[in-house]
Amino acid sequence: xxxxxxxxxxxxxxxxxxxxxxxxxxxxxxxxxxxxxxxxxxxxxxxxxxxxxxxxxxxxxxxxxxxxxxxxxxxxxxxxxxxxxxxxxxxxxxxxxxxxxxxxxxxxxxxxxxx
Amino acid sequence: xxxxxxxxxxxxxxxxxxxxxxxxxxxxxxxxxxxxxxxxxxxxxxxxxxxxxxxxxxxxxxxxxxxxxxxxxxxxxxxxxxxxxxxxxxxxxxxxxxxxxxxxxxxxxx
Numbered sequence: 015x016x017x018x019x020x021x022x023x024x025x026x027x028x029x030x031x032x033x034x035x036x037x038x039x040x041x042x043x044x045x046x047x048x049x050x051x052x053x054x055x056x057x058x059x060x061x062x063x064x065x066x067x068x069x070x071x072x073x074x075x076x077x078x079x080x081x082x083x084x085x086x087x088x089x090x091x092x093x094x095x096x097x098x099x100x101x102x103x104x105x106x107x108x109x110x111x112x113x114x115x116x117x118x119x120x121x122x123x124x125x126x127x128x129x
Numbered sequence: 130x131x132x133x134x135x136x137x138x139x140x141x142x143x144x145x146x147x148x149x150x151x152x153x154x155x156x157x158x159x160x161x162x163x164x165x166x167x168x169x170x171x172x173x174x175x176x177x178x179x180x181x182x183x184x185x186x187x188x189x190x191x192x193x194x195x196x197x198x199x200x201x202x203x204x205x206x207x208x209x210x211x212x213x214x215x216x217x218x219x220x221x222x223x224x225x226x227x228x229x230x231x232x233x234x235x236x237x238x239x
Contacts, residue, residue: 047226056133056216056229057173070226104172106227118227120172 018121037105039086051102135230152200152217161220
C-alpha cells in the first residue's frame with residue numbers, strides 16, 4: 015500500500031481549461047516531485063519541491079506550476095490545457111535528506127484526459 | 130538521443146525462462162541507478178537499486194557498468210506475475226530528478 019495518495023484518480027477536461035491535481039505525501043517526506051507519463055513512454059520530470067520551494071524543473075512550459083504545503087501535501091496546476099497534456103500524472107516523494115538515493119515512492123497517479 | 134535508452138520489447142518468454150534487459154544512459158554524471166516495475170495502468174514501483182558491485186534480490190540480479198554506462202536486469206525462473214513493464218532509471222544524486230527510460234515490456238506466458 016502506497017504512502018502517497020493522489021486525487022482525483024481520473025479527470026476529463028476541455029482544451030483551454032485549467033486543472034489542479036493534488037498529492038499527499040508520507041509524513042516526513044519533504045521532497046515531492048511531479049511526473050507526466052504519456053501512453054507508452056516513461057515518466058517525464060515536471061518539477062520538484064523541497065521545503066515548499068521549487069528546486070528543479072524539467073522541460074515543461076510555465077503553464078505547469080506547483081505548490082508544496084507545510085503538511086507535505088502538494089498541488090500541480092496546469093493552465094490552458096492542450097490535447098497533448100492528456101497523460102498519467104504521478105506524484106513522488108522521498109524521505110528527508112534521502113532524495114533519490116533511496117528510491118522515490120510514487121502515488122497511483124491521476125489520469126487526465128483533455129478533449 | 131534519449132538520456133536513458135531501453136529496448137521496448139515486448140519480450141515474450143515462457144514460465145521458468147531466464148530473461149535479461151539492458152539499458153544505456155548518456156549522462157556520465159549519473160550517480161544513482163534503479164529498476165522500477167510498472168504494471169498496466171499503475172504507478173511505477175521500485176524493484177531494486179543497482180550498484181557497481183552488482184546486487185541480487187531473490188530471482189532478480191542487477192548490474193551496473195559505469196565505464197560503458199550500461200545497466201542490466203536479469204530475471205531467473207520467470208513467473209506469470211513478473212509480466213510488467215520494467216523501467217530503467219538514473220539520477221544525478223541527492224534530491225535531483227529521476228530520468229526514466231521508456232520501459233521494456235515483459236510478458237511471461239504459461
